[in-house]
Amino acid sequence: MSDPWDSPVAPLSARRGRHRRDPAPVRAGLVRAGLRFLRRRPGALWALAGWSVLEAAHTFALGFALARALDAGFLAGRPATGLWWLAAAGLGLLVGALGTARVYRQVAALAEPLRDTLVHRVVERGLCEAVSATVAPGRGSGDAGTSSVSRLTHQVEIARDSFAGVVMVSRSFAVTLAGTLAGLAALAPPLLLVVLPPLAAGLAVFAVTLRPLARRQRDFLVADEELATEAGSVVRALRDVAACGARQTVRGALRRRVDAERRAADALAYWGIARAVALGLGGRLPLVLLLALAPWLLRHGVSAGELAGALTYLTQALLPALQGLVHGLGGAGARLAVVIGRLRQGTVDPAAAGPAAPTASAQAPAPAEHGALTGPGGTARPPRGTPAGRSPSRVPAPRGFGGAPPALALRDVSFAYGPAARPVLCGLDLEVPAGGHLAVVGPSGAGKSTLALLAAGLLRPSHGEVRLSARTASATADGVLPVEQRVLIPQESYVFTGSVRENLSCLLPAHCPPPDAALSSAVEAVGAQALVRRLGGLAGHVEAAALSAGERQQVALARAYLSPAPLAVLDEAGSHLDPAAEERAESAFAQRGGTLVVIAHRISSALRADRVLVLDGPRTRCGTHRELLACSPLYRDLTAGWAPHPLAAERQTAGEGRTG
Numbered sequence: 001m002s003d004p005w006d007s008p009v010a011p012l013s014a015r016r017g018r019h020r021r022d023p024a025p026v027r028a029g030l031v032r033a034g035l036r037f038l039r040r041r042p043g044a045l046w047a048l049a050g051w052s053v054l055e056a057a058h059t060f061a062l063g064f065a066l067a068r069a070l071d072a073g074f075l076a077g078r079p080a081t082g083l084w085w086l087a088a089a090g091l092g093l094l095v096g097a098l099g100t101a102r103v104y105r106q107v108a109a110l111a112e113p114l115r116d117t118l119v120h121r122v123v124e125r126g127l128c129e130a131v132s133a134t135v136a137p138g139r140g141s142g143d144a145g146t147s148s149v150s151r152l153t154h155q156v157e158i159a160r161d162s163f164a165g166v167v168m169v170s171r172s173f174a175v176t177l178a179g180t181l182a183g184l185a186a187l188a189p190p191l192l193l194v195v196l197p198p199l200a201a202g203l204a205v206f207a208v209t210l211r212p213l214a215r216r217q218r219d220f221l222v223a224d225e226e227l228a229t230e231a232g233s234v235v236r237a238l239r240d241v242a243a244c245g246a247r248q249t250v251r252g253a254l255r256r257r258v259d260a261e262r263r264a265a266d267a268l269a270y271w272g273i274a275r276a277v278a279l280g281l282g283g284r285l286p287l288v289l290l291l292a293l294a295p296w297l298l299r300h301g302v303s304a305g306e307l308a309g310a311l312t313y314l315t316q317a318l319l320p321a322l323q324g325l326v327h328g329l330g331g332a333g334a335r336l337a338v339v340i341g342r343l344r345q346g347t348v349d350p351a352a353a354g355p356a357a358p359t360a361s362a363q364a365p366a367p368a369e370h371g372a373l374t375g376p377g378g379t380a381r382p383p384r385g386t387p388a389g390r391s392p393s394r395v396p397a398p399r400g401f402g403g404a405p406p407a408l409a410l411r412d413v414s415f416a417y418g419p420a421a422r423p424v425l426c427g428l429d430l431e432v433p434a435g436g437h438l439a440v441v442g443p444s445g446a447g448k449s450t451l452a453l454l455a456a457g458l459l460r461p462s463h464g465e466v467r468l469s470a471r472t473a474s475a476t477a478d479g480v481l482p483v484e485q486r487v488l489i490p491q492e493s494y495v496f497t498g499s500v501r502e503n504l505s506c507l508l509p510a511h512c513p514p515p516d517a518a519l520s521s522a523v524e525a526v527g528a529q530a531l532v533r534r535l536g537g538l539a540g541h542v543e544a545a546a547l548s549a550g551e552r553q554q555v556a557l558a559r560a561y562l563s564p565a566p567l568a569v570l571d572e573a574g575s576h577l578d579p580a581a582e583e584r585a586e587s588a589f590a591q592r593g594g595t596l597v598v599i600a601h602r603i604s605s606a607l608r609a610d611r612v613l614v615l616d617g618p619r620t621r622c623g624t625h626r627e628l629l630a631c632s633p634l635y636r637d638l639t640a641g642w643a644p645h646p647l648a649a650e651r652q653t654a655g656e657g658r659t660g
C-alpha cells in the first residue's frame with residue numbers, strides 16, 4: 001500500500017474552498033499516516049528512545065545532585081561532599097550533551113527518509129505534469145510541471161524541517177517532564193503536590209487551544225501565500241497592468257490580500273494569548289507557588305536543598321521545555337499539519353493540471369451560462385470592421401489606405417534605455433495604415449518588444465515621434481494610457497482574482513457593461529471557450545494562480561479583443577499557446593477590424609500579415625513576404641526550412657494583392 005504521505009502537494013490557495021475536506025477525518029488520517037510512518041522505522045525509534053533516556057537521566061541528576069550538594073555537603077559543613085555532588089551534576093551534563101547530540105542524529109534518520117520519499121513522489125508527479133503539458137493542446141510551453149516541482153520540493157523541505165522540529169520539541173518535553181517528576185518524587189513527594197496541579201492546568205489549556213491556534217496559523221500561512229502569489233503575478237505582468245489601465249483594479253486586489261493577511265495575523269496574535277496563559281499556568285505558576293509555599297514545605301519535612309533542587313528543575317528544565325513545546329507545536333506543528341494535509345488530500349495544483357486534466361470542475365455539467373458561449377444567441381460575431389463589444393455606432397470603420405492618416409506612424413524614431421545605452425532603434429520610419437496588419441520579426445534582442453511599447457505609448461522615443469491616427473502616442477500626465485486608442489497584449493498577461501466577466505470586461509467603460517453575447521463571441525473568437533466553460537462560464541471564478549500561462553493569455557486575448565481600441569498590438573501574445581491556438585487568436589484579431597501589429601513569436605505570423613517589418617539594425621526592412629525574401633537576408637534565414645501552410649500562402653498572396 002502506498003504511503004499516504006507520498007501524495008503530491010498543492011498550494012492551499014489553489015484549492016481553497018473547492019477542495020477543502022472535513023478536517024476531522026483529515027486529522028485522524030494524518031495521525032494514522034504519521035504512526036504508520038514511524039512504525040516502519042523501529043530501529044531509529046528505539047535508538048531515539050535510548051538516547052532520550054540518557055537526557056532524562058541528566059535532567060533527573062541536575063536537581064537531585066544540587067539538592068544533595070546543599071543538604072549533605074555545604075549546609076552540613078562538608079564542602080568536599082558538596083563539591084562531589086556538584087561534580088556528579090557536571091558529569092550528568094556531559095552525558096546529557098552526548099545524548100542530545102545522538103538524538104539529533106536519530107531525528108535526522110527519521111526526517112530524511114520522509115523528505116526523500118516526498119521528493120521522489122513530487123518529482124515523479126512533476127515530470128508527469130510536464131509531459132502532459134507538452135502534449136496537451138493549449139498548454140503552452142510546459143513550464144507548469146517544472147515550476148510546480150520547484151514549488152512542491154520547497155514545501156517538502158518545509159515538511160522535513162517542521163517534522164524534525166515537532167519530533168524534537170515533543171520528545172524533549174516528554175523526557176524533561178519524566179526526569180523532572182521522577183526527580184521531584186525522589187527529593188520530596190510534597191513538592192509534587194505544589195507543582196503538578198498548575199502544570200496539569202497549563203497543559204490542559206495548551207491542549208484545548210492547540211487546535212484553534214493551529215487553524216489560525218494555517219489561515220495566516222494561506223493568506224501569506226495568497227498575497228505572495230498575487231504580488232508575484234502583478235510584478236510579472238506590470239506591463240500589461242499599465243497597458244490595460246488596470247492599476248485601480250490591481251491595487252484593489254492587492255489591498256484585499258493585504259487586509260486578509262492582516263486579519264489573519266490579528267487573529268493569530270489574539271490566540272497567541274492562549275499560549276501565554278498555558279505557559280504562565282504550567283511553567284511560571286509552579287515556581288511562584290513553590291516560593292510562596294516554601295515555609296509550609298519546610299515545616300512538612302522538605303529541606304532547603306530539596307527546595308533549591310525543585311526550583312532548579314522548574315527553571316532549568318521544565319520551563320524551557322514547556323516553552324519549546326508551546327512555541328514549537330504552535331508554529332512548526334501547524335506548518336507540518338498544513339503541508340502534510342496537502343499531501344494527504346493529494347490534490348493536484350490546478351495551475352499545473354491544466355485544462356486537459358480530468359478535474360471535477362472540468363467534468364461537471366456546464367452551467368446555464370455556457371449556453372451563452374455555444375448557443376445560437378452567443379455565437380454572433382461582431383460585424384467585420386467592428387471591434388467586439390463596441391456598439392457599431394461608436395466604432396469608426398477602419399479606414400482604407402488612401403488619404404486617411406495612418407493608424408500608426410513612426411517618424412525617425414530612435415530609442416535607447418538610457419542616455420549612455422546603445423540605441424535599440426535608430427531613425428526608424430514606419431507607417432501602418434488603418435485596417436492594416438503588420439508582423440514584426442527579428443532576432444532576440446532586436447527591439448521588437450521595445451517597438452511594441454513605443455507604439456502603445458508606454459515608452460517615449462528618445463528622438464522622433466510616434467503617432468496613433470495622427471495623435472501623439474503618450475501617456476497622460478498621471479501615467480494613465482488612453483485605452484480607447486490602442487490595446488497592448490504583452491507576453492505576460494495579467495489576470496486578476498474575480499469573475500470571468502470582470503476579467504473580460506475590465507477594458508470597457510464601467511457605465512457600459514457589454515452584453516453576455518459580446519463577451520461570449522469574443523471568448524469563442526480567440527478560442528477560449530473550453531477554458532471559460534471549465535471555469536464555470538462568464539460568472540465563473542478566476543483564481544489567477546490557478547491558470548497556466550497559456551490560459552492567462554487566452555483571457556488577456558479575449559479581453560483585448562473586446563476592447564474598443566482601433567489599434568491592437570500583440571507582443572508574442574500567443575507565445576504560450578500551441579501553433580493552432582495562436583493562429584486562431586491572431587486570425588480573430590485580423591478579422592476583428594481595426595489595425596493589428598503582431599510581434600511574431602513564430603515566423604508563421606509573418607505570412608498571416610499584409611506586411612512584415614524585419615528588425616535588423618541598419619538592414620531593417622519592411623515589405624511583403626515576397627519582397628522580403630528578395631531583399632532581406634535575415635528574413636530568408638528566418639523563413640528557411642519553414643514550409644508554410646498552403647492556406648497561409650494563399651492568404652499572403654491575396655494580401656499582397658490588396659497592399660500592392
Ligand SMILES: Nc1ncnc2c1ncn2[C@@H]1O[C@H](COP(=O)(O)OP(=O)(O)OP(=O)(O)O)[C@@H](O)[C@H]1O
Pocket residue numbers: 417424442443444445446447448449450451
Ligand atoms: N527595461 C530595459 N532596460 C534596459 N535595456 C532593456 C530593457 N528592455 C530591453 N532592453 C534591451 O533592449 C534590447 C531590445 O530588447 P527587446 O525586448 O525590445 O527585444 P526583442 O526583440 O523583443 O527580444 P525578444 O525577442 O527576446 O523578446 C535588448 O538588448 C534588451 O536587453
